[in-house]
Amino acid sequence: MPADHRELSFWFDSLVESGTDTLVPRPGLRRDARYDVCIVGGGLTGLWTAYYLAKADPALRIAVLEKHIAGFGASGRNGGWCSALFPRSAASLERAHGRDAATAMRRAMIDTVDEVGRVAASEGIDCDYVKGGTVAFARDAVQDAAARAEVAEARQVGVDALAYWGTATVRARFGATALRAAPDSRQAGAFGASFDPACARVHPAKLVRGLARVVEELGVDIFEGTEVDDWAAHRVRFTSTDAAGEQFDGTVIAPTVVIAVEGYGAELPRVGRRVLPLYSLMIATEPLSDAVWDEIGIEHGQTFTDYRHLLVYGQRTADNRFAFGGRGARYHWGSRISPDYDRVDRVFTHLRDTLVDLFPQAAEAQVTHRWGGPLGVPRDWHATASYNARTGVAFAGGYVGDGLSTTNLAGRTLSDLIREETTELTSLPWVNHRSPLWEPEPLRFAGANLGLLGMEVADIEQRLTRRPSLAAKLIGPLTGH
Numbered sequence: 001m002p003a004d005h006r007e008l009s010f011w012f013d014s015l016v017e018s019g020t021d022t023l024v025p026r027p028g029l030r031r032d033a034r035y036d037v038c039i040v041g042g043g044l045t046g047l048w049t050a051y052y053l054a055k056a057d058p059a060l061r062i063a064v065l066e067k068h069i070a071g072f073g074a075s076g077r078n079g080g081w082c083s084a085l086f087p088r089s090a091a092s093l094e095r096a097h098g099r100d101a102a103t104a105m106r107r108a109m110i111d112t113v114d115e116v117g118r119v120a121a122s123e124g125i126d127c128d129y130v131k132g133g134t135v136a137f138a139r140d141a142v143q144d145a146a147a148r149a150e151v152a153e154a155r156q157v158g159v160d161a162l163a164y165w166g167t168a169t170v171r172a173r174f175g176a177t178a179l180r181a182a183p184d185s186r187q188a189g190a191f192g193a194s195f196d197p198a199c200a201r202v203h204p205a206k207l208v209r210g211l212a213r214v215v216e217e218l219g220v221d222i223f224e225g226t227e228v229d230d231w232a233a234h235r236v237r238f239t240s241t242d243a244a245g246e247q248f249d250g251t252v253i254a255p256t257v258v259i260a261v262e263g264y265g266a267e268l269p270r271v272g273r274r275v276l277p278l279y280s281l282m283i284a285t286e287p288l289s290d291a292v293w294d295e296i297g298i299e300h301g302q303t304f305t306d307y308r309h310l311l312v313y314g315q316r317t318a319d320n321r322f323a324f325g326g327r328g329a330r331y332h333w334g335s336r337i338s339p340d341y342d343r344v345d346r347v348f349t350h351l352r353d354t355l356v357d358l359f360p361q362a363a364e365a366q367v368t369h370r371w372g373g374p375l376g377v378p379r380d381w382h383a384t385a386s387y388n389a390r391t392g393v394a395f396a397g398g399y400v401g402d403g404l405s406t407t408n409l410a411g412r413t414l415s416d417l418i419r420e421e422t423t424e425l426t427s428l429p430w431v432n433h434r435s436p437l438w439e440p441e442p443l444r445f446a447g448a449n450l451g452l453l454g455m456e457v458a459d460i461e462q463r464l465t466r467r468p469s470l471a472a473k474l475i476g477p478l479t480g481h
Contacts, residue, residue, distance in 0.1 A: 013369060033250070041066065073264055262376040311326055383433075
C-alpha cells in the first residue's frame with residue numbers, strides 16, 4: 001500500500017491536485033456491531049449495492065467495510081470505460097443459455113451504461129461522463145475480419161447499434177496519417193473499425209469517491225481501514241487499525257453479507273481459487289492541445305482499442321490527456337498481490353510504444369503517470385451476481401476488466417435478489433452462475449502465464465503470416481475464448 005493514496009493512479013492524483021478529495025481515510029469500525037446488511041469491499045460493486053438497497057428500503061441499516069479507502073482497487077485505477085462489454089461474448093452466452101438470454105444480457109448491459117449516467121447526473125456526481133462510444137480499429141486484414149464478425153454477432157442477438165466503418169470512413173474521421181496500420185500489414189492506414197455507441201468516457205475515481213459520498217448521505221456507514229478476515233452466514237469478522245497503529249478485532253452480525261472484493265478476494269480463503277488476480281497497467285500523458293486532438297480525431301467521450309490479442313484500451317480524458325492501458329504483466333505465484341506488482345517498466349515501455357504506434361502525434365507527449373493493479377478473472381471468464389437465500393451471503397465479481405459498468409448491474413441485481421424481488425434482472429444468465437475453480441499451483445501459475453505469453457505470440461504470428469493466429473486458437477481455453 002503506498003504511503004500516499006494519490007500514487008495509486010492518475011485518477012486519484014488528479015482528485016488531490018484539483019482539491020476535489022483529500023483521500024484521507026474515514027474512521028474504521030472500532031466495536032462489535034449489528035446491521036441488516038454488511039458489505040465487504042468499498043469499491044463500485046459494494047457501493048452500488050449499498051446505493052440501490054438504501055434507495056429501495058431506506059430503513060435498512062447498511063455497513064460497508066473497506067480495508068483501505070473507498071475505490072482503492074480496480075474501481076479507482078481502471079481505464080474509465082463505462083461500456084456494454086460483458087466478459088463472455090454474446091455467442092458464448094447464446095451457446096450456453098440460448099439466444100433470448102444472450103440478447104437480454106446484452107440489452108441489460110447497454111441500459112447499464114445509461115443508468116450510470118442517469119445516477120451520476122441525478123446525484124450530482126461529476127465524473128466526466130460523456131457517452132461517445134468505442135472505436136475498435138482494425139489494422140490488418142485479419143483484424144478487419146474480426147471487426148466484421150463482431151458486428152455480425154451483435155446483430156445475431158438482436159443488437160443493431162454496433163456498426164462497421166470501412167477504410168474511407170475511418171480515414172475521413174481520423175485522418176490519413178492519424179492511425180498507422182499494424183507493422184508489415186502493407187496498408188497505409190487502418191483497414192476499418194467497429195463502432196459501439198454504448199460506451200461512455202468516465203473519470204473512475206470521481207465516480208467511486210462521489211458514489212461513496214452519496215451512499216453516506218443515504219445513511220450507509222462506510223468504515224475504512226477495516227480489514228475483513230473471514231465471514232460465515234450472518235457474521236463478518238474484521239480487524240481495524242487506527243492512526244496510532246492500535247488494532248481492534250471485532251464482529252459484525254448481519255442477516256445479509258455481501259462479498260464485493262473482486263481480484264483481491266484471491267488472498268481470502270473463502271474466495272481463493274474462485275478468481276485469479278490478473279494485472280493490468282496504465283499510463284497517462286500530459287495534456288495535448290485541441291489542435292493535436294483534432295488531428296488525431298478522437299473526440300471527447302470516445303474510447304478506443306484495436307483487435308490485437310494482447311488487449312489495449314484508451315480514452316481522451318476531460319483535460320485532454322491520453323489515458324492508455326493494457327495487459328502484459330505476469331501472474332504471480334499463489335495469486336499473490338503486492339504494490340510492487342503495480343509498476344512494471346517493461347509493460348510501461350510497451351504501452352508507450354503501442355500508443356505512439358497507434359497515434360504518432362503522441363510521440364512528443366510526456367508520460368506523467370504510471371500505475372496498475374489486479375482485476376478478477378474467473379476460470380471460465382464469466383462474471384456473476386449471486387445470492388444464497390439460505391445463508392444470506394451474496395457475491396458479485398469476476399468482471400475481467402469490464403467492471404466499471406458491470407458493477408452497477410451487479411448492484412441493482414443484488415439489491416433485487418436480497419430483497420427477494422423477481423425482476424428482469426434476476427433472470428439474467430449471469431445470476432447465480434458459479435465458475436469452476438482455478439487449478440492449484442503450479443498448474444495455475446503455468447497456465448496463467450502461458451495464456452499471457454500465448455497472446456503476445458499470437459500477435460506476432462498474425463503480423464507475420466497475415467492469417468488468423470493458430471497460437472490464439474490453441475490458447476483460447478485459457479483466455480476465455
